[in-house]
Amino acid sequence: MSVDQLTAPLSKEQAYALVDAVMERDDLALTASAHEDEKTGDWYFEATCDHPPDLESFSELARRVLGGAIDFSVEPIDPEVNWVAKSLEGLAPVIAGGFYVYGSHETRRVPVGLTAMRIDAAQAFGTGHHETTTGCLEAIDMVLKRKRPRFLLDVGTGTGVLAIALAKRLRTPVIATDIDPVAVKTARENALANDVGRLVYPVEATGLDHRTIADNAPYDLIVANILAGPLTTLAPAMSRIAVTGAAVILSGILEHQAVRVINAYGRQGMVLRQRLQRKDWTTLILERR
Structure with a gap:
């Protein structure tokens, strides 16, 4: 199965608006997200597709939602790589609501009084x-x-x-x-x-x-x-x-x-x-x- 990632630089508000519009459609993408580049502060819209993306439909939707033409770039993703796991490897434990969420790579002891959950x-x-x-x-x-x-x-x-x-x-x-x-x-x-x-x-x-x-x-x-x-x-x-x-x-x-x-x-x-x-x-x- 081919997996492609479609990306466009936008403002924060535009990126979130386009994410909302794409996720209301079942035919365009597996998932869509908006994120900020931590180094540059620039915002991007990203959509992951399990088939070659329909650029014409994406562009038409962007024009309707954002009121103008958007240039999308498309990059193939290696389907054999678990990109979710790869991007999250080595993350520090999370403490929230009295819960302690950690990965199996974590070697430190669970703090006393917290409910521990190992989630890789x-x-x-x-x-x-x-x-x-x-x-x-x-x-x-x-x-x-x-x-x-x-x-x-x-x-x-x-x-x-x-x-x-x-x-x-x-x-x-x-x-x-x-x-x-x-x-x-x-x-x-x-x-x-x-x-x-x-x-x-x-x-x-x-x-x-x-x-x-x-x-x-x-x-x-x-x-x-x-x-x-x-x-x-x-x-x-x-x-x-x-x-x-x-x-x-x-x-x-x-x-x-x-x-x-x-x-x-x-x-x-x-x-x-x-x-x-x-x-x-x-x-x-x-x-x-």
């Missing part, structure tokens, strides 16, 4: 280093300080880091879903490596339409670290499977997208309790009224 870089999202993951870990800690939920669901589990955090802290079963079979496999392996293999139940599922999710509903704690678009779409279904008083933690939301997500869930009877800001990313703690 993999072909799935969630090593604890991204602001959305740290935001979720902090939100989980906040919720667990005031309630002890028993029916737990992690939507878009990635490496399983949030499901593992819940299982370790509560010693309670967690259903962990993801649309990507690689993520499901990774989450299962990480749960076993962290001695919660009997508590974390990874399931391949699109959204919330899966029998395992329905059979174990309603939930009193739901965590979903995905993207603003899918989160907004899932609001009605999320409300249906949340018990009254349930805590719902949402992340993967850029700062300028937060109001749209809050309003979507507000229409479904969910009220905002707390809002955490980590750089450009927002994590929401909602409660089902």
Whole structure:
């Protein structure tokens, strides 16, 4: 399979706007992101495609969203290299919400009083280093300080880091879903490596339409670290499977997208309790009224 990366230098606002537009389309890219070059301070839009990118469609979308023509460069990526793992090798441990997330390369002792999780870089999202993951870990800690939920669901589990955090802290079963079979496999392996293999139940599922999710509903704690678009779409279904008083933690939301997500869930009877800001990313703690 050929994998190509499409790149364009843009302003920060333009890059994020184009990411939003691309991720609302299922036909253009596997993923899209905006990032800042730490050396130069320049911002870039990047999209990864598992087929030769349709430059005409990308250009048309950019003209519509940004109001002008954009020059994209395309570079092939070696599909045999796990670029996610390669880029994350050697990262320092993360401490968030009383959790300590580290890789197997780490030799230092786990600090006393923290809940340790060994999560290696993999072909799935969630090593604890991204602001959305740290935001979720902090939100989980906040919720667990005031309630002890028993029916737990992690939507878009990635490496399983949030499901593992819940299982370790509560010693309670967690259903962990993801649309990507690689993520499901990774989450299962990480749960076993962290001695919660009997508590974390990874399931391949699109959204919330899966029998395992329905059979174990309603939930009193739901965590979903995905993207603003899918989160907004899932609001009605999320409300249906949340018990009254349930805590719902949402992340993967850029700062300028937060109001749209809050309003979507507000229409479904969910009220905002707390809002955490980590750089450009927002994590929401909602409660089902």
